[in-house]
Amino acid sequence: MACTTTEGTFECDGAKLYTKTWTPEGPIKAKLIFVHGYSDHINLYNDFFPLVAARGIQVLSWDQRGWGRSVTKPAERGLTGTTERVVADIAAFIQDKLPSAEPIFVMGHSMGGGEILTLAGDAKHEGVVSQVRGWIAETPFIGFTPEEEPGFLKVFLGRLVGRLLPRQHMHQVVEPGIVTRDPAVAEAIRKDPLCHNTGTLEGLASMLDRTEALSSGQVILGKHVQSLYFAHTPNDRVCSFQKAMAWYELQTIEDKTSKSYDGAYHQLHTDPLKEEWLNDFVEWMLKRSGDSAAPAMSKL
Helix, strand or coil, X not given: CCEEEEEEEEEECCEEEEEEEEEECCCCCEEEEEECCCCCCHHHHCCCHHHHHCCCEEEEEECCCCCHHHCCCHHHCCCCCCHHHHHHHHHHHHHHXXXXXXXXXXXXXXXXXXXXXXXXXXXXXXHHHCCCCEEEEECCCCCECCCCCCCHHHHHHHHHHHHHCCCCEEECCCCHHHCCCCHHHHHHHHHCCXXXXXXXXXXXXXXXXXXXXXXXXXXXXXXXXXXXXXXXXXXXXXXXXHHHHHHHHHCCCCCEEEEECCCCCCCHHHCCCHHHHHHHHHHHHHHCCCCCCCCXXXXX
């Protein structure tokens, strides 16, 4: 099954954010709203999302504030705002797609994974969260690995200066070679000008605060969360597998599933195991979409 792509703009609180949609040519069985990670953007998924759409799932996404094509000038790089702003943007994008004849799922990768879990556990957004059929976390950022965790002094000084200069830029590089096992993908990320590895002191501090809230168990999914698929890998060199699984074990919702993709790196969607990852979460979605007939397995 082929798909069509459309680009557009989503306006939210004064910002015009770049959007892209992958739509199956056949019947739509479910909709997947995707939230990307740090120094990431949705056109990096141009090889992966058509495979999802080929299974009858419409994918809807956008470049978050400060990232990708939503940046119109250098000063906007990494200008995400506070956690309240980030979560409100995601909630607004979901709300814009409601009501929906097809069930809606929300997936987040890395930083985006931490963001969607923060939203799902936020009682202020219960009205939107309760209308989401399921949440899919791909290697969510719930804690640093020891190798990537910033030092105390760096964090302290960053927060101190950030109170005076919240929009001050800070370059925080994530080496592509530790996020994917595909050398071609890693090189493409290095050469991509939209992968700018730039945050603001306010935005980076807010990301650290979200991570602390998650890893310390302050974010708990309530009864308004219908289901959760939690994917991680012990070989992740960016986000802590141990802290992520500790958070998962704290959750008491009835319909929760976790899977460890042993051997994979941080980006499951570019890993040699991506076919397994794709088939797993698509099957999980379709089972919760009233589709009892098992679709043919995708071949990459």
